[in-house]
Amino acid sequence: MIVSFENRLSRFLGTTAIFIAIILVLFPFFWIFLESIKPPSLGGRPDIWRFEPSWENWGEIVFNSNVPLNILNSFFIALITVVISLICGAPAAYAFSRFRGFQGARYSILAAEMMPPAILILPLFLLLYKLELIDSRVGVITAHLTFVVPVVTWFLIGFFDEVPKDLEDQAMIDGYTRFQAFYKVILPVVRPGLAAAGIFGFVLSWNDLFYSLLLTGAESRTLPVAIAGFWTFRGIELGKMAVAILIAVIPVLILSYSIQKHLIRGIGGSGVKY
Amino acid sequence: MGRVDFKNLRKSFGSTNIIDGLNLEIYNSEFLVLLGPSGCGKSTTLRLLAGLETVSSGTISIDGCDVTELEPRDRDIAMVFQNYALYPTMTVEQNMGFGLKAKKMSPKLIKEKVNEVADLLGLTHLLNRKPNALSGGQQQRVAIGRAIVRKPKVFLFDEPLSNLDANLRLEMRAEIMKLHRELGATTIFVTHDQEEAMAMADRIVIMDKGLIEQVGTPTEIYFQPKTRMVAGFIGNPSMNFIKGEISNNSELKLPIGNIKVNTTLNLGEHVDVGIRPEKIKLADLKRKPNENIVRVMVTNIELLGPRAIVKTEHESGQVLTSVVDHDDIGKYELGTNISISLASNSLHIFPKIKD
Amino acid sequence: MRYPLIITNAAQMHIKYKLILPLVFLLSGIMLYPFIFSLWLSLQDYRLTRINDVQFVGFENFGFIATDQSFLNAMGNTISFVASAVIFELILGLSLALLIQKLVIFKGLVRSILLAPMFITPIAVGLMFRFLLNSEIGIIPFYLLRVGVSLDWFGPELALFSIVLIDVWQWTPFMLLMFLAGLEALPKTPFEAARVDGAGRWLTFFSITLPMLRPVIVVALIIRALDAFKVFEYVFAITRGGPGNSTETIMYYIYQTGFRFFRMGEAAAASILLIIFILVFVILIVNLSRPKVIK
Structure with missing residues (x-):
């Protein structure tokens, strides 16, 4: 018995539904992976299931393309974005969680999170253009901060809310200042939350196409922009595209798996209480 | 030493007065219990004394020295919270030494003092554990030990026994009284449990709606209640x-x-x-x-x-x-x-x- | 204790203001300033091709946008996209969450697998499905044809629907996540009481589960809908707005106007209209979903 329903029909239907959902989720990955190890001569043939696996596409991408550089760009941009977001977001989230008079601020963070990128991209583009920062990592980081900072802050408010207020009271009685209480006692307690928020922010930055597309060039191109290029230039390079897609997807899947249970508290947690 | 004076103490949030003109003198080495129904202002009084809340008006002094505007860290007090407020990321030893570390005491001396108190409370075998590996009673002991290590002028207890089960509560009650006799430090203990108050206090302060109803020994409070509120509040079944x-x-x-x-x-x-x-x-x-x-x-x-x-x-x-x-x-x-x-x-x- | 609004001496500033200072500076720089810039931009005739010849035109851009057929078309496409995607995702997500709750074994594993799509780079998802659904090289049309079904997934009739399906594939997991959290947070006693009272499965669901989940549903709905308004990657990866302009969404429209035709002023006006639309939408949802007070 996999599903706990009383009658046999519901049990069968429930199990089948879950099975179908799993296949629908996994099949695209499976097919893309198959494509990535097909010899290039067999690429794009939906009827071919059995073949001699070839790592030619992987070799091409790893040793003979810009993808490693794109990965590095994406990684560097996401990392810096997250670090800045945590440095600015954590103290503010703590303040929002602890002090009176910030109820409005909580919602402005939420509002900032909801801000459509369409309205920010035009001025950001013009500004970066004037500062000659188009095709620079700094430019993309600036843009990514606009959506990572609010998310990270919003996440952290929820985590700080869960820490009993008595802890910093105790630290202050123990002889520390309010600020020391924050970074010596409270920050270590929410370390899992910081990690979860940071990883989630990393994934968001890593996944972005819109800003990166408009703000990067050959030098600073990120992985998503590079992937988009595989279908448009020089015809279709299916095998290589498959490899690039897997390279983009795998680290994100691993990272997000590690924070799943915190995510529920982070996204859901602050929302569920609304 | 540890004499505490409240003069005309007031605390209000917006237009609600939590504490409404409180005058009270607490003697050196006394075991004083603040007792009252929930919302009477007893916990707020304690937090005002600790410096965790700012006073709206009036003064608080410890040993004749005005501490009204001082930060908690400068008041030389220790507090035991209802939920113990142990630092979850630190071991028992680090928890107990944390206050001494703030005073920039040498690690060697800290270790010595922590060991001494751990010995007194029977915590020695737990020193390397994290709080979440301790039982409720053990956590309570650590919280008390953490307060004792610092040798403060005044001990504050905010309903410290209310999360314990009945037997453990009696045991800890006796232990706290024993420690008070041995250390002789001024102790202010907040509770809503009248039996606890009767059993432990030198003097009881009964509060209601931000005001003191009566101050007196347990006997006085029980046999000579000064107000209708005190008479009705003390005693079970009630008067x-x-x-x-x-x-x-x-x-x-x-x-x-x-x-x-x-x-x-x-x-x-x-x-x-x-x-x-x-x-x-x-x-x-x-x-x-x-x-x-x-x-x-x-x-x-x-x-x-x-x-x-x-x-x-x-x-x-x-x-x-x-x-x-x-x-x-x-x-x-x-x-x-x-x-x-x-x-x-x-x-x-x-x-x-x-x- | 009250603090003065204007603080001259940094040392005297309350710690709560010190703590939020870095965030305030950062967000003013990267969000507030660009936002105001955008408002200004929307009132100018600002073309990237004539960057030194910027003219104030008042609300002309708004007038142009509001009557522009392709803007209205993009808005219409986006609204149908958001509405259908979000409704699909809501129903699927809730059903899956309820099913997962009933799982006896493999609960964690199933959850992890089903949540996976929401973390993946959307452009990769777009390309993956462009590949899977392609009428010549895609595996899905290939096998559908074998059973006699011939569909042009990215043809004029189906393209928008296909984009909705892709969105559903990627974002149902978000709904699932929210509802799993919501269901887990529900108190157990009302369900036990309902069982004792002899309420059946459906009655329990409609009279207990659903009402108690209402806040979560509303929040999930708003977050997802606002996110869906930003749909860009799938369109960019697959159809580029086509065929014709049947899949041109509002984000793609703004992207085109601003960065293909270089008409920044009009693009800014369009993005402001989008914001206003979103605001109205959120206020509407929040008000409609508020539980009725019984007098």
């Missing part, structure tokens, strides 16, 4: 109250009959007359002076082991609760009328509060 009126200078007009009393209250004044359930006796055949006999009907009997609580009702509808020894329970029978005796000298008379 019986009968509404009445002074009909002439030494007579009370009550629904259960008129009673002679000594009172300075004026003619026509409305009063609440209180009598503790254990002071209500069965009337003997021979009548004593100052004894008032009332006929009532037994409406309910609750057996509580050594004692029983008997509820009776007078024909006027007035309900009287009395506490009866197990040996006498045979004399009460549900639905029958009995004669009970109220001694004049065990009556408490409170003028009716006018709004």
Whole structure:
């Protein structure tokens, strides 16, 4: 018995539904992976299931393309974005969680999170253009901060809310200042939350196409922009595209798996209480 | 040393006054209990003394030194919280040494002092554990140990026993009293449990609605309650109250009959007359002076082991609760009328509060 | 204790303001300033091709946008996209959450697998499905044809629907996540009481589960809808707005206007209209979903 329903029909239907959902989720990955190890001569043939696996596409991408550089760009941009977001977001989230008079601020963070990128991209583009920062990592980081900072802050408010207020009271009685209480006692307690928020922010930055597309060039191109290029230039390079897609997807899947249970508290947690 | 003075202390949030002009002197080495219903301001008083809340007006001084504006860290106090507030990321040893570390004491000295206190509280074998690996009672001990290590002028306890189960609570209660005797430090203990307050306190402060109702030893509080609130709050089952009126200078007009009393209250004044359930006796055949006999009907009997609580009702509808020894329970029978005796000298008379 | 609004001496500033200072500076720089810039931009005739010849035109851009057929078309496409995607995702997500709750074994594993799509780079998802659904090389049309079904997934009739399906594939997991959290947070006693009272499965669901989940549903709905308004990657990866302009969404429209035709002023006006639309939408949802007070 996999599903706990009383009658046999519901049990069968429930199990089948879950099975179908799993296949629908996994099949695209499976097919893309198959494509990535097909010899290039067999690429794009939906009827071919059995073949001699070839790592030619992987070799091409790893040793003979810009993808490693794109990965590095994406990684560097996401990392810096997250670090800045945590440095600015954590103290503010703590303040929002602890002090009176910030109820409005909580919602402005939420509002900032909801801000459509369409309205920010035009001025950001013009500004970066004037500062000659188009095709620079700094430019993309600036843009990514606009959506990572609010998310990270919003996440952290929820985590700080869960820490009993008595802890910093105790630290202050123990002889520390309010600020020391924050970074010596409270920050270590929410370390899992910081990690979860940071990883989630990393994934968001890593996944972005819109800003990166408009703000990067050959030098600073990120992985998503590079992937988009595989279908448009020089015809279709299916095998290589498959490899690039897997390279983009795998680290994100691993990272997000590690924070799943915190995510529920982070996204859901602050929302569920609304 | 550790004398605490509150002068005209006020604390308000917006237009609500949490503490409304509190004056209190706490003596050196005293075990003082702040007692009252929830929302009476007892915890706020403690937090004001700790410096965790800012005072709206008035002053707080410790050993004659005005600390009203000082940060908690500069007040030389220690506090034990209701949920213990142990630092979850630190071991027991680090928890206990954290306050000393703030004073920039050498690690060696910290270790020495922590070991000493751990020994005193029987925590030595737990020093390397994290708080979440401890039982409730052990966490409580660590919290107390953390306070003791610092040798503060004043110990503050904010309902520290309320999260423990009944047996452990009795045990920790005895332990805290023992520690107080050994260390002799001023201790201020907040609780809503009157039994705890009675058992532990040198003096009890009863608070209600941000004001002090009465300050006194447990005996005074119990036997000479100064206000209707104190009388009703202390004692279990609580005091019986009968509404009445002074009909002439030494007579009370009550629904259960008129009673002679000594009172300075004026003619026509409305009063609440209180009598503790254990002071209500069965009337003997021979009548004593100052004894008032009332006929009532037994409406309910609750057996509580050594004692029983008997509820009776007078024909006027007035309900009287009395506490009866197990040996006498045979004399009460549900639905029958009995004669009970109220001694004049065990009556408490409170003028009716006018709004 | 009240603090003065204007603080001159940094040392005297309350710690709560010090703590939020870095965030305030950062967000003013990267969000507030660009936002105001955008408002200004929307009132100018600002073309990237004539960057030194910027003219104030008042609300002309708004007038142009509001009557522009392709803007209205993009808005219409986006609204149908958001509405259908979000409704699909809501129903699927809730059903899956309830099913997962009933799982006896493999609960964690199933949850992890089903949540996976929401973390993946959207452009990769777009390309993956462009590949899977392609009428010549895609595996899905290939096998559908074998059973006699011939569908042109990215043709004029189906393209928008296909984009909705892709969105459903990627974002149902978000709804699932929210509802799993919501269901887990529900108190157990009402369900036990309902069982004792002899309420059946459906009655329990409609009279207990659903009402108690209402806040979570509303929040999930708003977050997802606002996110869906930003749909860009799938369109960019697959159809580029086509065929014709049947899949041109509002984000793609703004992207085109601003960065293909270089008409920044008009693009800014369009993005402001989008914000206003979103605001109205959120206020509407929040008000409609508020539980009725019984008098």
